[in-house]
Amino acid sequence: MNKKHHTRKMTVREFFKRFPDDAACLEHVMTVRYGHRHTCGKCGVIDATFHRLENRKAYSCAHCGHNVYPCAGTIFEKSRTPLTLWFYAIFLFISSRHGVSGMELHRQLGVTRKCGYRMGMQIRQLMNKGDFQGMLGGINRQIEIDEAYIGGRRAGKSGRGAAGKTVVMGMKERDGYIHTAVIPNASKNSLRQVFHENVKPGTIISTDEWAGYNLVTPDGHWHGTVRHGAKEYANTDELGYRHHVNGVENFWKLFKASIRSTHIQISKAHCDAYLNEFTFRQNHREMGQAMFDVLIAAV
Ligand SMILES: [Zn+2]
Known part of the structure; x- marks a missing residue:
């Protein structure tokens, strides 16, 4: 991942300058898609050359008059919500650090609560579609893996209690992408499956001492463990690799705190949608306004 290419986030003022009306938004969809x-x-x-048609969400070929509908097949197509509101909602999603609730969209856009909720869910789908889809790791690449428990009752002292909670797994490459998934439970089989589907062979793995992770090692991966139970948060192994899971732990901290403050409670069924939202933002946070174009391209 190229992280040298720093771009600044778009301000609200820049946003409205760039997308002052529905025509400007449609123009952008046309440019990105066709x-x-x-x-x-x-x-x-x-x-x-294509010219914009008056009062229609369409362009027409200057040579034969053939019509092109840039919004066809997108979340905008059948929506009665104006494009400007959609664009502003997407802008809120990429600008936020703690996520955007349907209630927030309802208040900020003046749409109904139901509409706000639905828009939020559709934007989360876009974020999933537009996110990094490849495998993590590989030779000389290092990945931190850690699971977390979302919602439900408070965990016991061990922190592994899963009563009523949704179990999520995160794998983050050092200086690279993160992949997250909702998993049925924290058993070795569940962890293993997600691990092998998303991590290339030969990767250096860092986890805490949770026994389930012992089973990720055999296939040519190098595995280091930090013993959180013994208050050890980082160590260096005999090959000189530094092991800790701070990157993925920080992601879970932000996710849990945000869910608590923004959404109060999310259902088990929708946890993956919210997770996709945070994962996308984490993976694209240094793209600045280009993040916006990634999402529009994903419509
Ligand atoms: Zn034509």
């Missing part, structure tokens, strides 16, 4: 000049699907003219 390009303003593209080969016309009907007359076949290469680099054809």
Whole structure:
């Protein structure tokens, strides 16, 4: 992942300057999805010019009059919510650190609560679709793995109590992407499956001493453990690799605190949607306003 390319986040003022009305938003969808000049699907003219049609969410080929609907097949297509409100909602999602609730959209956009909730869920889907989909790790790459328990009753002293809680697993590459998943339980089989689906062989793994992780080692992975039970939070192994799980732990801290403050309670069934939202933001946080275009491209 290229992290040298720092871009600043868009301010509200810049947002409204860039997307002052529905026409500007439609123009942006057209540009991101088709390009303003593209080969016309009907007359076949290469680099054809398309003109915006009055009062319709459509463009028309300057050569044959063929209509192009940039919003076709997107979350915008059948929505009666104006594009400007959709764009502003997406802007709120990428600007926020603690997430955006449906209630917040209801208040900020003046849409109904039901509409706000639905928009939020659809934007979370976009975030899932637009996120990094590849495998993590590989030779000389290091990954931290840690699971967490979301919602439900308070965990016992051990911190592993899962009564009524949703179990989530996080795998974060050092200076790289994070992958998260809701898992049925913290058994070795559950952890193992997600691990092998998402981590390349030959990776250096750091976990705490939770026994389930012992089973991730055999397949050519190098595994180091920190003993949280003994208040050990980092160590260096005999090959000189530094082991800790601070990166993924920080992610869980932010996620749990945000869920508590923004959403109060999220149902088990929707935990993955909220997780996708936070994972996307974590993976794209240094993209600044380009994050916005990634999401629009995912519509
Ligand atoms: Zn044409």
